[in-house]
Amino acid sequence: MIHVGVNGYGTIGKRVADAVAAQPDMTVSGVAKTRPNYEAETAVRRGYDLYAAIDDRADAFADAGLDVAGGLEELIEASDIVVDCCPSDIGPKNRPVYEDRDTPAIFQGGEGADIADVSFNARSNFEDARDADYVRVVSCNTTALSRVIAPLEEEYGIEKVRVTLVRRSGDPSETGRGPVNDVLPDPVSIPSHHGPDVNTIFPDVDIDTLALKAPTTLMHTHSLNVTLESEPDESAILDLLADESRIFTIPETADIDGAGKLKDYALDSGRPRGDLWENCVWAESVGMEGPDLYLFQNVHQESDVIPENIDAIRAMVTDVDAAASIDRTNEALDVGLESLFDAHDDREAVPVDD
Ligand SMILES: NC(=O)C1=CN([C@@H]2O[C@H](COP(=O)(O)OP(=O)(O)OC[C@H]3O[C@@H](n4cnc5c(N)ncnc54)[C@H](OP(=O)(O)O)[C@@H]3O)[C@@H](O)[C@H]2O)C=CC1
Ligand SMILES: O=C(OP(=O)(O)O)[C@H](O)COP(=O)(O)O
Known part of the structure:
Protein backbone atom coordinates (compact mmCIF):
# COMPACT_ATOMS: atom_id res chain seq x y z
CA MET A 1 0.00 0.00 0.00
CA ILE A 2 1.41 3.38 -1.01
CA HIS A 3 0.86 6.05 1.66
CA VAL A 4 0.17 9.34 -0.12
CA GLY A 5 0.17 12.71 1.64
CA VAL A 6 -1.61 15.64 0.03
CA ASN A 7 -0.16 19.05 0.88
CA GLY A 8 -2.60 21.78 -0.22
CA TYR A 9 -6.23 20.78 -0.11
CA GLY A 10 -7.96 23.05 -2.62
CA THR A 11 -9.44 22.45 -6.08
CA ILE A 12 -6.78 19.94 -7.12
CA GLY A 13 -5.75 18.59 -3.71
CA LYS A 14 -9.22 17.48 -2.64
CA ARG A 15 -9.69 15.63 -5.93
CA VAL A 16 -6.26 14.00 -5.72
CA ALA A 17 -7.05 12.80 -2.19
CA ASP A 18 -10.36 11.23 -3.29
CA ALA A 19 -8.70 9.63 -6.32
CA VAL A 20 -5.92 8.18 -4.14
CA ALA A 21 -8.52 6.81 -1.72
CA ALA A 22 -10.27 5.07 -4.63
CA GLN A 23 -7.12 3.18 -5.74
CA PRO A 24 -6.62 -0.44 -4.66
CA ASP A 25 -2.90 0.10 -4.04
CA MET A 26 -2.93 3.53 -2.34
CA THR A 27 -4.14 5.14 0.84
CA VAL A 28 -4.32 8.77 1.95
CA SER A 29 -1.87 9.30 4.83
CA GLY A 30 -3.33 12.75 5.45
CA VAL A 31 -4.02 16.16 3.99
CA ALA A 32 -2.49 19.50 4.99
CA LYS A 33 -4.43 22.75 5.32
CA THR A 34 -3.34 26.18 6.52
CA ARG A 35 -6.68 27.02 8.15
CA PRO A 36 -9.88 25.43 9.39
CA ASN A 37 -12.37 26.41 6.69
CA TYR A 38 -15.15 24.34 5.04
CA GLU A 39 -12.62 22.30 3.08
CA ALA A 40 -10.84 21.29 6.28
CA GLU A 41 -14.17 20.29 7.79
CA THR A 42 -15.13 18.14 4.80
CA ALA A 43 -11.66 16.55 4.72
CA VAL A 44 -12.29 15.34 8.27
CA ARG A 45 -15.78 14.17 7.36
CA ARG A 46 -14.30 12.19 4.46
CA GLY A 47 -12.07 10.43 6.99
CA TYR A 48 -8.73 12.02 6.08
CA ASP A 49 -6.23 12.80 8.84
CA LEU A 50 -5.80 16.56 8.90
CA TYR A 51 -2.38 18.17 9.32
CA ALA A 52 -1.53 21.83 9.91
CA ALA A 53 0.53 22.95 6.91
CA ILE A 54 1.95 25.82 8.98
CA ASP A 55 2.96 24.74 12.48
CA ASP A 56 1.92 27.84 14.40
CA ARG A 57 -1.62 27.60 12.99
CA ALA A 58 -2.33 24.26 14.70
CA ASP A 59 -4.17 26.00 17.53
CA ALA A 60 -6.62 27.57 15.08
CA PHE A 61 -7.82 24.07 14.10
CA ALA A 62 -8.25 23.08 17.75
CA ASP A 63 -10.13 26.31 18.44
CA ALA A 64 -12.46 25.50 15.55
CA GLY A 65 -13.10 22.00 16.89
CA LEU A 66 -11.01 20.09 14.34
CA ASP A 67 -8.35 17.63 15.55
CA VAL A 68 -5.02 17.75 13.75
CA ALA A 69 -2.68 14.78 13.56
CA GLY A 70 0.43 16.98 13.41
CA GLY A 71 2.27 19.46 11.24
CA LEU A 72 3.71 19.18 7.73
CA GLU A 73 6.79 17.29 8.95
CA GLU A 74 4.60 14.62 10.54
CA LEU A 75 2.55 14.33 7.34
CA ILE A 76 5.72 13.84 5.31
CA GLU A 77 6.94 11.23 7.78
CA ALA A 78 3.64 9.35 7.47
CA SER A 79 3.89 9.39 3.64
CA ASP A 80 5.81 7.40 1.03
CA ILE A 81 5.19 10.26 -1.39
CA VAL A 82 3.61 13.72 -1.17
CA VAL A 83 1.41 15.27 -3.84
CA ASP A 84 1.97 19.01 -3.50
CA CYS A 85 -1.21 20.82 -4.54
CA CYS A 86 -0.34 24.20 -3.04
CA PRO A 87 -0.71 27.45 -4.96
CA SER A 88 2.08 27.81 -7.49
CA ASP A 89 4.28 30.15 -5.49
CA ILE A 90 4.48 27.68 -2.61
CA GLY A 91 5.95 24.62 -4.37
CA PRO A 92 9.51 25.96 -4.58
CA LYS A 93 9.48 26.61 -0.82
CA ASN A 94 8.18 23.10 -0.15
CA ARG A 95 10.63 21.12 -2.27
CA PRO A 96 13.56 21.51 0.19
CA VAL A 97 11.25 20.38 3.00
CA TYR A 98 10.54 17.14 1.10
CA GLU A 99 14.21 16.77 0.16
CA ASP A 100 15.28 17.10 3.81
CA ARG A 101 13.09 14.11 4.59
CA ASP A 102 14.08 12.08 1.50
CA THR A 103 10.48 11.97 0.39
CA PRO A 104 9.53 12.06 -3.28
CA ALA A 105 6.96 14.63 -4.33
CA ILE A 106 4.73 15.55 -7.23
CA PHE A 107 4.13 19.19 -8.09
CA GLN A 108 1.37 20.72 -10.22
CA GLY A 109 1.33 22.56 -13.51
CA GLY A 110 1.27 26.07 -12.05
CA GLU A 111 4.91 25.57 -11.09
CA GLY A 112 7.73 26.21 -13.52
CA ALA A 113 9.20 23.15 -15.24
CA ASP A 114 12.39 23.59 -13.22
CA ILE A 115 10.66 22.61 -9.97
CA ALA A 116 11.04 18.95 -10.89
CA ASP A 117 13.29 16.55 -12.76
CA VAL A 118 10.49 15.49 -15.11
CA SER A 119 7.29 16.99 -16.54
CA PHE A 120 4.67 14.26 -16.83
CA ASN A 121 1.72 13.09 -18.88
CA ALA A 122 0.79 9.43 -18.44
CA ARG A 123 -0.15 8.79 -22.08
CA SER A 124 2.96 10.47 -23.42
CA ASN A 125 6.01 9.95 -21.20
CA PHE A 126 5.15 7.71 -18.22
CA GLU A 127 8.54 6.00 -18.22
CA ASP A 128 10.41 9.33 -17.91
CA ALA A 129 9.11 9.56 -14.35
CA ARG A 130 10.25 6.04 -13.45
CA ASP A 131 11.98 6.28 -10.05
CA ALA A 132 12.23 10.09 -10.29
CA ASP A 133 12.15 11.88 -6.94
CA TYR A 134 10.42 15.04 -8.15
CA VAL A 135 7.88 15.17 -10.94
CA ARG A 136 5.58 17.91 -12.21
CA VAL A 137 2.20 16.97 -13.65
CA VAL A 138 1.74 19.53 -16.42
CA SER A 139 -1.17 21.96 -16.31
CA HIS A 300 -12.43 20.47 -17.30
CA GLN A 301 -9.60 22.29 -15.58
CA GLU A 302 -10.49 21.08 -12.10
CA SER A 303 -10.23 17.38 -12.89
CA ASP A 304 -8.35 16.34 -16.04
CA VAL A 305 -4.99 16.28 -14.22
CA ILE A 306 -6.28 14.03 -11.42
CA PRO A 307 -5.76 10.62 -13.10
CA GLU A 308 -2.35 11.89 -14.25
CA ASN A 309 -1.29 12.50 -10.63
CA ILE A 310 -2.29 8.94 -9.76
CA ASP A 311 -0.25 7.50 -12.63
CA ALA A 312 2.71 9.71 -11.71
CA ILE A 313 2.67 8.17 -8.21
CA ARG A 314 2.90 4.66 -9.70
CA ALA A 315 5.64 5.67 -12.13
CA MET A 316 7.71 7.07 -9.26
CA VAL A 317 7.32 4.47 -6.51
CA THR A 318 6.23 1.17 -8.14
CA ASP A 319 7.30 -0.94 -11.10
CA VAL A 320 3.80 -0.94 -12.65
CA ASP A 321 4.02 -0.05 -16.34
CA ALA A 322 2.14 2.75 -18.10
CA ALA A 323 -0.66 0.67 -19.61
CA ALA A 324 -1.34 -1.20 -16.37
CA SER A 325 -1.29 1.97 -14.31
CA ILE A 326 -3.59 3.86 -16.67
CA ASP A 327 -6.01 0.91 -16.71
CA ARG A 328 -5.95 0.64 -12.92
CA THR A 329 -6.51 4.36 -12.46
CA ASN A 330 -9.29 4.44 -15.03
CA GLU A 331 -11.04 1.45 -13.50
CA ALA A 332 -10.84 2.77 -9.93
CA LEU A 333 -12.19 6.20 -10.92
CA ASP A 334 -14.40 5.06 -13.79
CA VAL A 335 -12.52 7.23 -16.28
CA GLY A 336 -13.59 6.61 -19.87
CA LEU A 337 -16.93 8.29 -20.39
CA GLU A 338 -18.70 6.36 -23.12
CA SER A 339 -21.93 7.55 -24.63
CA LEU A 340 -24.50 4.95 -25.66
CA PHE A 341 -24.74 6.96 -28.87
CA ASP A 342 -22.31 6.17 -31.64
CA ALA A 343 -19.64 8.88 -31.72
CA HIS A 344 -19.66 8.58 -35.50
CA ASP A 345 -23.40 9.06 -35.63
CA ASP A 346 -24.17 10.78 -38.89
CA ARG A 347 -27.94 10.40 -38.82
CA GLU A 348 -29.87 13.50 -39.78
CA ALA A 349 -31.49 15.13 -36.75
CA VAL A 350 -35.28 14.69 -36.83
CA PRO A 351 -36.83 18.06 -37.78
CA VAL A 352 -38.92 19.46 -34.91
CA ASP A 353 -41.94 20.06 -37.23
CA ASP A 354 -42.33 16.38 -38.19
N1 LIG B 1 -7.58 24.83 -10.53
C1 LIG B 1 -7.17 24.45 -11.72
O1 LIG B 1 -7.88 24.63 -12.70
C2 LIG B 1 -5.85 23.79 -11.90
C3 LIG B 1 -4.79 24.04 -11.08
N2 LIG B 1 -3.58 23.47 -11.34
C4 LIG B 1 -2.43 23.76 -10.50
O2 LIG B 1 -2.58 23.07 -9.24
C5 LIG B 1 -1.99 23.82 -8.21
C6 LIG B 1 -3.04 24.07 -7.14
O3 LIG B 1 -4.10 24.80 -7.74
P1 LIG B 1 -5.55 24.82 -7.11
O4 LIG B 1 -5.89 23.53 -6.49
O5 LIG B 1 -6.42 25.36 -8.16
O6 LIG B 1 -5.37 25.92 -6.00
P2 LIG B 1 -6.36 26.22 -4.80
O7 LIG B 1 -6.09 27.61 -4.41
O8 LIG B 1 -7.74 25.80 -5.12
O9 LIG B 1 -5.84 25.22 -3.69
C7 LIG B 1 -4.59 25.33 -3.09
C8 LIG B 1 -4.81 25.30 -1.61
O10 LIG B 1 -3.56 25.26 -0.96
C9 LIG B 1 -3.74 25.81 0.33
N3 LIG B 1 -2.50 26.45 0.73
C10 LIG B 1 -2.11 27.73 0.59
N4 LIG B 1 -0.88 27.89 1.10
C11 LIG B 1 -0.50 26.69 1.55
C12 LIG B 1 0.66 26.20 2.20
N5 LIG B 1 1.70 26.99 2.49
N6 LIG B 1 0.71 24.91 2.54
C13 LIG B 1 -0.32 24.08 2.29
N7 LIG B 1 -1.45 24.49 1.69
C14 LIG B 1 -1.53 25.77 1.33
C15 LIG B 1 -4.90 26.77 0.26
O11 LIG B 1 -5.88 26.35 1.20
P3 LIG B 1 -5.84 26.77 2.71
O12 LIG B 1 -4.96 27.99 2.83
O13 LIG B 1 -7.28 27.05 3.02
O14 LIG B 1 -5.30 25.58 3.42
C16 LIG B 1 -5.49 26.56 -1.12
O15 LIG B 1 -6.88 26.34 -1.08
C17 LIG B 1 -1.41 25.08 -8.87
O16 LIG B 1 -0.09 24.81 -9.27
C18 LIG B 1 -2.29 25.22 -10.12
O17 LIG B 1 -1.67 25.94 -11.14
C19 LIG B 1 -3.41 22.56 -12.35
C20 LIG B 1 -4.46 22.25 -13.16
C21 LIG B 1 -5.73 22.88 -13.05
O1 LIG C 1 -3.46 24.86 -15.15
C1 LIG C 1 -4.37 25.60 -15.47
O2 LIG C 1 -4.41 26.34 -16.59
P1 LIG C 1 -3.20 26.55 -17.62
O3 LIG C 1 -2.98 25.24 -18.32
O4 LIG C 1 -3.71 27.58 -18.57
O5 LIG C 1 -2.00 27.00 -16.84
C2 LIG C 1 -5.47 25.79 -14.52
O6 LIG C 1 -6.67 26.05 -15.18
C3 LIG C 1 -5.11 26.89 -13.55
O7 LIG C 1 -5.04 28.07 -14.26
P2 LIG C 1 -5.04 29.47 -13.50
O8 LIG C 1 -3.59 29.87 -13.42
O9 LIG C 1 -5.85 30.38 -14.38
O10 LIG C 1 -5.68 29.29 -12.15
Missing part, protein backbone atom coordinates in the same frame (compact mmCIF):
# COMPACT_ATOMS: atom_id res chain seq x y z
CA CYS A 140 -4.73 21.11 -17.25
CA ASN A 141 -4.42 22.62 -20.71
CA THR A 142 -1.02 21.06 -21.39
CA THR A 143 -2.34 17.70 -20.21
CA ALA A 144 -5.25 17.92 -22.64
CA LEU A 145 -3.01 18.96 -25.54
CA SER A 146 -0.59 16.11 -24.79
CA ARG A 147 -3.41 13.57 -24.85
CA VAL A 148 -4.32 14.60 -28.39
CA ILE A 149 -0.79 15.08 -29.68
CA ALA A 150 0.47 11.65 -28.50
CA PRO A 151 -1.77 9.47 -30.70
CA LEU A 152 -1.57 11.84 -33.68
CA GLU A 153 2.23 11.93 -33.51
CA GLU A 154 2.45 8.14 -33.20
CA GLU A 155 -0.04 7.38 -35.97
CA TYR A 156 0.55 10.09 -38.57
CA GLY A 157 3.51 12.26 -37.53
CA ILE A 158 3.05 15.97 -36.85
CA GLU A 159 4.46 18.81 -38.88
CA LYS A 160 2.98 21.70 -36.89
CA VAL A 161 0.44 22.33 -34.10
CA ARG A 162 -1.43 25.62 -33.73
CA VAL A 163 -3.81 26.09 -30.80
CA THR A 164 -5.99 28.94 -29.57
CA LEU A 165 -7.05 28.40 -25.96
CA VAL A 166 -10.06 30.21 -24.51
CA ARG A 167 -9.37 29.79 -20.80
CA ARG A 168 -11.94 29.97 -18.04
CA SER A 169 -11.20 33.00 -15.86
CA GLY A 170 -11.30 31.14 -12.55
CA ASP A 171 -12.71 28.03 -10.94
CA PRO A 172 -16.34 28.20 -9.70
CA SER A 173 -15.20 28.74 -6.10
CA GLU A 174 -12.74 31.49 -7.05
CA THR A 175 -15.21 34.30 -6.56
CA GLY A 176 -12.59 37.02 -6.74
CA ARG A 177 -11.27 36.21 -10.23
CA GLY A 178 -12.06 37.91 -13.50
CA PRO A 179 -12.56 39.30 -16.05
CA VAL A 180 -16.31 39.53 -15.46
CA ASN A 181 -17.18 41.52 -18.58
CA ASP A 182 -14.41 41.12 -21.11
CA VAL A 183 -12.35 38.65 -23.11
CA LEU A 184 -8.65 39.26 -22.59
CA PRO A 185 -5.73 38.09 -24.67
CA ASP A 186 -3.66 36.48 -21.89
CA PRO A 187 -0.83 36.82 -22.54
CA VAL A 188 -1.25 39.35 -25.31
CA SER A 189 1.95 38.27 -27.02
CA ILE A 190 2.69 34.77 -28.27
CA PRO A 191 3.40 32.18 -27.16
CA SER A 192 1.24 31.45 -24.16
CA HIS A 193 3.05 29.15 -21.72
CA HIS A 194 1.21 26.14 -23.11
CA GLY A 195 3.34 25.66 -26.24
CA PRO A 196 6.67 25.64 -24.38
CA ASP A 197 5.00 23.49 -21.73
CA VAL A 198 3.95 20.93 -24.37
CA ASN A 199 7.61 20.89 -25.40
CA THR A 200 8.57 19.69 -21.90
CA ILE A 201 6.65 16.52 -22.86
CA PHE A 202 7.27 16.50 -26.65
CA PRO A 203 10.57 18.33 -27.18
CA ASP A 204 10.43 17.92 -30.98
CA VAL A 205 6.85 18.98 -31.69
CA ASP A 206 6.56 22.33 -33.45
CA ILE A 207 3.71 24.13 -31.63
CA ASP A 208 2.41 27.68 -31.36
CA THR A 209 -0.22 28.56 -28.75
CA LEU A 210 -2.27 31.69 -28.14
CA ALA A 211 -4.49 32.10 -25.10
CA LEU A 212 -7.40 34.27 -24.01
CA LYS A 213 -9.31 34.54 -20.74
CA ALA A 214 -13.11 34.57 -20.86
CA PRO A 215 -15.66 35.30 -18.12
CA THR A 216 -16.66 31.68 -17.55
CA THR A 217 -15.76 29.22 -14.79
CA LEU A 218 -16.75 25.79 -16.07
CA MET A 219 -14.18 24.68 -18.64
CA HIS A 220 -11.46 25.76 -21.05
CA THR A 221 -12.08 25.54 -24.82
CA HIS A 222 -9.36 24.72 -27.37
CA SER A 223 -9.43 25.33 -31.11
CA LEU A 224 -6.77 23.07 -32.65
CA ASN A 225 -5.16 22.96 -36.06
CA VAL A 226 -2.65 20.13 -36.47
CA THR A 227 -0.77 19.79 -39.74
CA LEU A 228 -0.11 16.06 -40.09
CA GLU A 229 2.56 14.31 -42.12
CA SER A 230 -0.13 12.33 -43.96
CA GLU A 231 -3.76 12.87 -44.99
CA PRO A 232 -6.08 10.51 -43.10
CA ASP A 233 -9.81 11.01 -43.44
CA GLU A 234 -12.02 12.32 -40.64
CA SER A 235 -13.38 8.94 -39.71
CA ALA A 236 -9.85 7.57 -39.16
CA ILE A 237 -9.14 10.48 -36.83
CA LEU A 238 -12.38 9.86 -34.96
CA ASP A 239 -11.49 6.17 -34.58
CA LEU A 240 -8.06 7.10 -33.30
CA LEU A 241 -9.44 9.55 -30.72
CA ALA A 242 -12.26 7.21 -29.69
CA ASP A 243 -9.64 4.57 -28.82
CA GLU A 244 -8.03 6.91 -26.29
CA SER A 245 -9.43 6.20 -22.83
CA ARG A 246 -8.99 9.79 -21.68
CA ILE A 247 -10.65 11.39 -24.69
CA PHE A 248 -14.43 11.54 -24.92
CA THR A 249 -15.70 12.20 -28.43
CA ILE A 250 -19.02 13.98 -28.05
CA PRO A 251 -21.55 12.44 -30.45
CA GLU A 252 -23.75 14.78 -32.46
CA THR A 253 -26.91 13.08 -31.17
CA ALA A 254 -26.06 14.01 -27.57
CA ASP A 255 -26.90 17.63 -28.42
CA ILE A 256 -24.15 18.98 -26.18
CA ASP A 257 -23.22 22.45 -27.37
CA GLY A 258 -20.84 23.67 -24.67
CA ALA A 259 -19.50 23.47 -21.13
CA GLY A 260 -22.90 23.96 -19.48
CA LYS A 261 -24.38 20.81 -21.03
CA LEU A 262 -21.11 18.89 -20.67
CA LYS A 263 -21.08 19.55 -16.94
CA ASP A 264 -24.78 18.73 -16.72
CA TYR A 265 -24.08 15.45 -18.53
CA ALA A 266 -21.27 14.68 -16.06
CA LEU A 267 -23.58 15.34 -13.11
CA ASP A 268 -26.42 13.32 -14.65
CA SER A 269 -23.93 10.50 -15.24
CA GLY A 270 -23.13 10.48 -11.52
CA ARG A 271 -19.64 11.91 -11.79
CA PRO A 272 -18.31 13.15 -8.39
CA ARG A 273 -18.34 16.96 -8.31
CA GLY A 274 -19.46 16.81 -11.95
CA ASP A 275 -15.85 16.05 -12.90
CA LEU A 276 -14.82 15.34 -16.48
CA TRP A 277 -11.43 13.65 -16.36
CA GLU A 278 -11.42 13.22 -20.14
CA ASN A 279 -10.78 15.72 -22.94
CA CYS A 280 -14.16 16.39 -24.54
CA VAL A 281 -13.79 16.56 -28.34
CA TRP A 282 -16.79 17.46 -30.48
CA ALA A 283 -17.00 14.69 -33.09
CA GLU A 284 -18.66 17.10 -35.52
CA SER A 285 -15.74 19.51 -35.20
CA VAL A 286 -13.19 16.98 -36.46
CA GLY A 287 -12.40 18.11 -39.98
CA MET A 288 -9.57 17.51 -42.47
CA GLU A 289 -8.44 19.96 -45.14
CA GLY A 290 -5.58 18.19 -46.90
CA PRO A 291 -3.05 17.40 -44.14
CA ASP A 292 -4.66 19.93 -41.77
CA LEU A 293 -6.75 18.54 -38.92
CA TYR A 294 -9.15 20.88 -37.13
CA LEU A 295 -11.10 20.23 -33.95
CA PHE A 296 -12.64 21.82 -30.87
CA GLN A 297 -12.22 20.32 -27.41
CA ASN A 298 -13.28 21.33 -23.92
CA VAL A 299 -11.14 20.72 -20.87
